[in-house]
Amino acid sequence: EVQLVESGGSLIQPGGSLRLSCAASGFTFSSYWMHWVRQAPGKGLLWVSRVNTDGRSTSYADSVKGRFTISRDNAKNTLYLQMNSLSVEDTAVYYCATMTIRPARAFDIWGQGTVVTVSS
């Protein structure tokens, strides 16, 4: 079964740091770009970041650039998101997702999400 399982979300104070993980199974993780997408409470979807297959190329939304770092470990089939200098605006459900339908770049596989709450 194709699966993405996120973990690491929690309640964190403003200015703090958190690392999210996403464990992949059921597909060849190392062959696909991986992404993080977030959804603030009651709001829409916002793409956060992506990493290419070997981890050497990354992109970020302007709102997280310089604070968040995406990475991957293909040996462990795991994606990461290191989040620093967190603010209340980063409160959201964070989903990892990937695009396996080529050449389309639509997110066809999603995790169930992990909740990050930034509050004092």
Place this chain on the structure above:
Amino acid sequence: EVVMTQSPATLSVSPGERATLSCRASQSVSSNLAWYQQKPGQAPRLLIYGASIRATGIPARFSGSGSGTEFTLTISSLQSEDFAVYYCQQYNDWPPYTFGQGTKLEIK
């Protein structure tokens, strides 16, 4: 950045009727557009990619059309399980990949 605008924000339709949802891009995205369905407490599910290609396992009552800047998602005969929030997303000009703000499809 390509801005995606969906309309209406909320659509009230009776079961068995047709629903038509719209998505407009601030610049041409060719056919590089996807539609997603999201139910409360769940992750989004891909319905349509390439503007009109149904993803695996998606019922034929879902159809997508359009190209350039104007797109439509049509649900031909609404079932109870179709009431949800729908998002469009462009993948023509990235980063960033951008989503519309969503259309909530509710039971009339």
